Each structure stands twice: as C-alpha cells, then as structure tokens.
Amino acid sequence: MQQFYWLTKVSKKQLYYSLTATVLALCIVGGMAWNEHRQTKAVADDITVVRTAVIGVAAAAQGYTYSGEVRGRYESQLAFQVSGKIIKRNVELGNVISAGDVLMQIDPKDIQQTVNSNSAQVYSAESQVRLAESNLNRYRQLYEQGAVGRMAYDQYVNAYEVAVATVRQASAQYAQGANQLDYSLLRADKPGVISGITVEIGQVVSAGQSVLTIVQDGEREVEISVPENRIEELxxxxxxxxxxxxxxxxxxxxxxxxxxxxxxxxxxTYKVRISLLNPPPEMKLGMTAAVAVLGGDSRQTVTIPLASIYQNGDTPAVWVVSGDAITLRPIKTGNFGDGTIQVLQGLQQGDRIVTAGVHKLKEGQKVKAGGESL
Incomplete structure (x- = not known):
C-alpha cells in the first residue's frame, strides 16, 4: 500500500514537470515564430511600390514659342492740327478708306471768324496801300517841280512801302487762317483700314491728340514680345x-x-516684328499667331512629367531607380509643355525615374519599380 502511494506521488511529479516543460517549449517556439514574422513584415513594409518610367532620348532642336498679333507694317495715328469740338465722324472700325477721304470734322465757327477778321485786315491794308500810292504820286510830281523838299518826298515813299508790307502781313495771316479752317477736316493721307477710334462726336480735342489709327495698305507682319534673356537667341x-x-x-x-x-x-520685354514671307490670303488684322523660333543646335532631349521633378533648393532633380534603391540626380531643364518639362542634361537613355510621389521618398530607399517608357 505504501509502495502504491509512492508510485502515485512520483507519477504526479513527473506529470507536472512534463507539462511545465511542454508549455515552456511551446512558448519559446511561438515567440521565435512571432519574432520572425515581425521581422519579415518590417522588411516587407520598407519596400515602397513606386510608379516609374524608362527614359528614351531623342534629338531635338532647341526653340521657343511666342504668342503674337497680326499687325500692319505701317500704322498711322491721325490727329487734328487745331483744337475744337468734334461734330462729325464719317468712319467706323474696319472701314476701308482711300487717300483724301474726310474722316472727321471739328466745329469750324471760331476758325471761320478768325478767317473773316484776317480777310477784313487784308482789305484795310490794301486801302492803305492805294492811299499811300496816291500820295506818293502827287508828292513825286511836286518834288520834280521843286515845290517840296527831298525829306517830304522820302516820307511818302516810306509810307507807301510800309503800306505794302502791311498788305503782305495781312495776306499771310489770312492764308494761315484759311489753312486752319481746312485743318478742321481730318483727311486720310494714305489708303488703308481704320483699326482704332479713340474719340466720339461731341468730344473736345486738342491739337495733336490722337483720334484715329489707320493701318496702311501693304505688308502685314506679326508682333511678339520677347524677354531680354532670349534676344540673342532670336x-x-x-x-x-x-x-x-x-x-x-x-x-x-x-x-x-x-x-x-x-x-x-x-x-x-522687347517688341519684335516678324515679317511673313508668304502670308495666307485669309489672314486678317488682329489675328492671334504663334511664332516658333527654332535654334540651330540640336540637343539630346527628353520630355518627362512635371510630377517627376524634385526641387532640391534651386536645383531641380529626379529620383533614379538603381537596382532596388533610388538615388537623387540633378538635371538641367528646358521648355515647359502641357504638364511636362524638357530635360536637357542629367538623364541618359535607359534610366528609370520615379514619376509620382517624389516628395515622399528618401535617398537610398528601397522601392519596387514599375511603369512604361517615355
């Protein structure tokens, strides 16, 4: 009986120790498996999937495109030579005119009164000349008969000459007034097209103030504006x-x-006029034109998406995939396009670059690449 009790007691102890060893072994194995799982997951989490593209280089001539407007080579801004109130306008925008056509007229009443006054002065001066001439003839006869002295005769000679000079002065003033009256009509001196009107009927204008713009018949050209750093290239x-x-x-x-x-x-910017060698007949004044200026040197260039650019200070750069890691490479850019930019230096054919999410990446980061060729 004591022997059975001892065997039972021993069996319970062995069972207890066996269970304890089994639990410890399971915990150790489970911990090792969980640690390995965590390390595998951490490694997997460090690999970032990125969108990439492979560079294909092509030769292209450097150039720039400017927007411009079709203009006439010869454009005249017309103005009245006298001041006054506009009472008549005979043209509209786009009207074709001929040389000598009356385009506008200002109120001539005040000018007409000046002309009338100058005309009266001419008549008065001519009357004085006739009187001075009669007196001179009488005194010439008296002088020849010895009835008057030389001094009295010379006075009448001088009076006649003064009267003649006064007539000339009055005639010149009358001619000037007549010209002023003619200046109240604005006439076209060249055939062309009305391209601008800056005044209306009833407006008072001063002499020399521009009122009309005429594009003369003849050559048409395109005007563009060019920044100062591209003048020499142009x-x-x-x-x-x-x-x-x-x-x-x-x-x-x-x-x-x-x-x-x-x-x-x-x-x-600098205004530049571009002459057209064979202008199309359908071309009209004011049309919008695109002027493409192509340089003589041909460079190896490629166009990449703007989203590929990583701005590192003042130097643009791109992420280049090398193996399973990325490296930041500086580049030299050229012209902008519709969501694209031209790269002149820094990339070679076959390079794979990241095209999206570039500001979330770090130097040497592990990535998984995929994408298409550019």
Missing amino acids: RKAQQIKVAFWALSNVTVDGKVREIAPMADPATR
Missing part, C-alpha cells in the same frame, strides 16, 4: 515658323524684321 535663330489660331493647318515662314532698341517699361 537674332541667331535658324528658322521661324508662324501659325494662326483661327487658320488650322496653316504655317508660314517668317524672319525678324525689327527688334525694339528698348524694353517696354511695364512688361520689361
């Missing part, structure tokens, strides 16, 4: 192409005719 341009927004599929060659010697004080 001078050296090998080719200039001009397209029109309203005329699809129409492109003509152009050449630089004139570059303004000074920049516009407001925009700080």
Whole structure:
C-alpha cells in the first residue's frame, strides 16, 4: 500500500514537470515564430511600390514659342492740327478708306471768324496801300517841280512801302487762317483700314491728340514680345515658323524684321516684328499667331512629367531607380509643355525615374519599380 502511494506521488511529479516543460517549449517556439514574422513584415513594409518610367532620348532642336498679333507694317495715328469740338465722324472700325477721304470734322465757327477778321485786315491794308500810292504820286510830281523838299518826298515813299508790307502781313495771316479752317477736316493721307477710334462726336480735342489709327495698305507682319534673356537667341535663330489660331493647318515662314532698341517699361520685354514671307490670303488684322523660333543646335532631349521633378533648393532633380534603391540626380531643364518639362542634361537613355510621389521618398530607399517608357 505504501509502495502504491509512492508510485502515485512520483507519477504526479513527473506529470507536472512534463507539462511545465511542454508549455515552456511551446512558448519559446511561438515567440521565435512571432519574432520572425515581425521581422519579415518590417522588411516587407520598407519596400515602397513606386510608379516609374524608362527614359528614351531623342534629338531635338532647341526653340521657343511666342504668342503674337497680326499687325500692319505701317500704322498711322491721325490727329487734328487745331483744337475744337468734334461734330462729325464719317468712319467706323474696319472701314476701308482711300487717300483724301474726310474722316472727321471739328466745329469750324471760331476758325471761320478768325478767317473773316484776317480777310477784313487784308482789305484795310490794301486801302492803305492805294492811299499811300496816291500820295506818293502827287508828292513825286511836286518834288520834280521843286515845290517840296527831298525829306517830304522820302516820307511818302516810306509810307507807301510800309503800306505794302502791311498788305503782305495781312495776306499771310489770312492764308494761315484759311489753312486752319481746312485743318478742321481730318483727311486720310494714305489708303488703308481704320483699326482704332479713340474719340466720339461731341468730344473736345486738342491739337495733336490722337483720334484715329489707320493701318496702311501693304505688308502685314506679326508682333511678339520677347524677354531680354532670349534676344540673342532670336537674332541667331535658324528658322521661324508662324501659325494662326483661327487658320488650322496653316504655317508660314517668317524672319525678324525689327527688334525694339528698348524694353517696354511695364512688361520689361522687347517688341519684335516678324515679317511673313508668304502670308495666307485669309489672314486678317488682329489675328492671334504663334511664332516658333527654332535654334540651330540640336540637343539630346527628353520630355518627362512635371510630377517627376524634385526641387532640391534651386536645383531641380529626379529620383533614379538603381537596382532596388533610388538615388537623387540633378538635371538641367528646358521648355515647359502641357504638364511636362524638357530635360536637357542629367538623364541618359535607359534610366528609370520615379514619376509620382517624389516628395515622399528618401535617398537610398528601397522601392519596387514599375511603369512604361517615355
């Protein structure tokens, strides 16, 4: 009986120790498995999936495109030579005019009164001449007969000469007044088209104030505004192409005719006139034109999305995928496009760059790449 009790007691102890060892072994194995799972998950979490693209390089000529407006080569701003109130306007915008046409008229009443006054002065001066001439003839006879002295005769000679000079003066004033009366009519000196009207009937204008703009018949050209840092490139341009927004599929060659010697004080750009070598007949004044200026040098360029640019201070850069990591590489950019930008230096054919989410990445970060070629 004591032997059975001892065996039972021993069996309970062994069972207790066996269960305890089994639980400890399970805990150790489970902990190792959980730790391994956590490390695997952490490694997986460090790998970021990014959208990428492979660079394909192409040769392209450097150039810029400017918006412009069709203008006439010769444009005249007309003004009255006298002041007054406008009482008549004979033209509208777009009217075709001929040389000598009366375009506007100002009220001539005051000028007419001045002309009338000058005319009366002419009549008065002519009367004085006739009187001085009669007196001179009488005194000449008396002088020849010895009835008067030389001094009295010379006085009448001088009076006659003064009267003649007064007639000339009055006639000149009358002619000047007549010219002023003619200036009350604004006439076209060249044939052309009315492109601007700045006054209306009833408005009082001063002499020299611009009232009309006329584009003279003849050559048409395109005016563009060019920033100061591209003037030399424009001078050296090998080719200039001009397209029109309203005329699809129409492109003509152009050449630089004139570059303004000074920049516009407001925009700080230079006005440039582009002559059209074979202008289309459908082209009209004021049309919007696109002037493409192509340089002579051809460079290896590629166009990438703007979202690919990572701005590092003042230097633009892109993330380049090398193996399974990324590296920041500085680039030199060119022209902007519709959501794109041209890269002139820094990328080579076959480079894979990140095209989205570039500001969330870090140098040397592990990534999983995918995408298409550019």
